[in-house]
Amino acid sequence: MGRAPCCDKNGLKKGPWTTEEDQKLVDYIQKHGHGSWRSLPKNAELQRCGKSCRLRWTNYLRPDIKRGRFSFEEEETIIQLHSVMGNKWSSIAARLPGRTDNEIKNYWNTHIRKRLLRMGIDPITHSPRMDLLDPSSMLSSAMYNSAQMTISQLLGIQPFVNQEVLKLATTLLLSQQQNSDFLLQNLQGNQIFNHKTVGQFPPFHPNQIESLAQDNRDCTTSTAPYLGETQLNIDGYNTHDQDFMDKIFENSEYQSNNINHNVNITQNFSVASTISSPSSCQTLLDSQTLLDSSSTYFQGSTMDDKESYVAICSSLKSQTSWTSNELM
DNA sequence: AAACTTCCCAACCGCCGTCAA
DNA sequence: GTTGACGGCGGTTGGGAAGTT
Numbered sequence A: 001m002g003r004a005p006c007c008d009k010n011g012l013k014k015g016p017w018t019t020e021e022d023q024k025l026v027d028y029i030q031k032h033g034h035g036s037w038r039s040l041p042k043n044a045e046l047q048r049c050g051k052s053c054r055l056r057w058t059n060y061l062r063p064d065i066k067r068g069r070f071s072f073e074e075e076e077t078i079i080q081l082h083s084v085m086g087n088k089w090s091s092i093a094a095r096l097p098g099r100t101d102n103e104i105k106n107y108w109n110t111h112i113r114k115r116l117l118r119m120g121i122d123p124i125t126h127s128p129r130m131d132l133l134d135p136s137s138m139l140s141s142a143m144y145n146s147a148q149m150t151i152s153q154l155l156g157i158q159p160f161v162n163q164e165v166l167k168l169a170t171t172l173l174l175s176q177q178q179n180s181d182f183l184l185q186n187l188q189g190n191q192i193f194n195h196k197t198v199g200q201f202p203p204f205h206p207n208q209i210e211s212l213a214q215d216n217r218d219c220t221t222s223t224a225p226y227l228g229e230t231q232l233n234i235d236g237y238n239t240h241d242q243d244f245m246d247k248i249f250e251n252s253e254y255q256s257n258n259i260n261h262n263v264n265i266t267q268n269f270s271v272a273s274t275i276s277s278p279s280s281c282q283t284l285l286d287s288q289t290l291l292d293s294s295s296t297y298f299q300g301s302t303m304d305d306k307e308s309y310v311a312i313c314s315s316l317k318s319q320t321s322w323t324s325n326e327l328m
Numbered sequence B: 001a002a003a004c005t006t007c008c009c010a011a012c013c014g015c016c017g018t019c020a021a
Numbered sequence C: 001g002t003t004g005a006c007g008g009c010g011g012t013t014g015g016g017a018a019g020t021t
Helices: A019-032 A050-061 A072-085 A089-094 A101-118 A141-155 A163-175 A180-188 A206-215 A242-255 A262-275 A278-286 A288-293 A295-299 A306-316
Strands: A230-234 A323-326
Touching (some): A019 A050, A072 A089
Antiparallel strands (some): A230 A323
């Protein structure tokens, strides 16, 4: 025995709202606030169920709702947030002032999702749809470079390849052949992410980052002085935004039983981002050899739970686009 | 101009978590 | 511990608008 739908009662109207009904609802809420949605329809003399009133108010009548087309920035934000949060429309809406979850959901399903599909991007993983690709060409970095150009151009966002990321990839891959002290030294010696060069970095496929790095073997890394802690931002929300980080870690927790304590995760992740970067997380993860041989690297940091680190990387891998800036 | 198809989005449905009785 | 009310959420739908033949 489930709960009866709230609109099953006799005499309750369904379907599109009239202007008169809208006016009644607005007038009532402006005077009294919505209070209990259950009792609102009766008090406001509306032949609607409370749920219908709530939806009408939150999705349409609320005064702070922004109408009209989504801006480029909003669209970009939606894509980025979706890559981290998935179909958590209310969470995404919470970060887009004036937009409702329903509106964002509709926009995603009718515009962004279709566009990504047309471009050969899986709208769920935000990765290129490998099922559409010829396996032989999939391994070709040339093809990937071409594909990323198309994606970038169509999306109107910055290209996947950021020189700083290339440098990082190069550094990390080279470091696989050297000792972990070199890695730590090199990472700390480089101002890898800078707020002036912030870009969005959709997740790399393991093959892709490798081919990118191979294309840039002779790219030298920056020797800019280390200017303090490099802070990892995820989609514009830095690691100090506890609420946002919690959401990510909830997701991580869902995907990994290894993660039990958000506090530890935050600590570990923060440390990881300080000494490394999102791309390096993935590269490290993709390189079991490096992980296995990098005990010094891990011991050298305050990160004491390598398993959590790996689990976080794993759960975020292929789902996250990244931005970063530097704490000055 | 009419018929048909596709697109869009407001609204609904059903499920879930929380809370109070 | 159980039950039901309630608010909130994500998925889905249906009808009107827009586009195409």
